[in-house]
Amino acid sequence: MGDSTPLPNALVVDDEKEVADAYALRLRGLCEIETVYDGRTALEETEQRAVDIVLLDRHMPGLSGDEVLEKLDDRDYYGQVIMVTAIDPGFDVLDMPFDDYLCKPIDREDVREAVTQQCTVLGYETLGEYFRVESTRRVIAAEVATEDRETHDEYQETIARASELEERVRRLLDDAETLLDQFEDIGREGQ
Known part of the structure; x- marks a missing residue:
């Protein structure tokens, strides 16, 4: 990812401060990282800003990682969740809505690779939504008068949503510029 391109947003959640901080250190340069040490703060953080990737410990006092995961799913969290835990998975994970599962201890490169992979997955999902x-938005812009578009609330929301999605694609995908340029090159308006 280029120097001027913003990095993906990652949230590391682990009640063991040293462990959370170690993962944050491992992700330096790959993501913008926020570190929190409990489930409630993690949920607050995902409500306050766009978090692309959550690295989530399963076993935490108070609100467990499993409960955080369930609440994120209930809230239709738009991002990827990587469980990073010492709990050996059993059949209970079959119904859990995580995107990847890493068992501690985890090698530095494995954490970086898992985050990179999940950023790519989310990036392409977001790219499809942006398209x-x-x-x-473009077909409406081509066919509806400017004054009608300017006063139409849903159209204005569409403009904002497209901008938000484009920004996220640029954050998540190394080849975003090429993919967005290819989209631009397609003539969608009639002759």
């Missing part, structure tokens, strides 16, 4: 929203 859908932006093509809709």
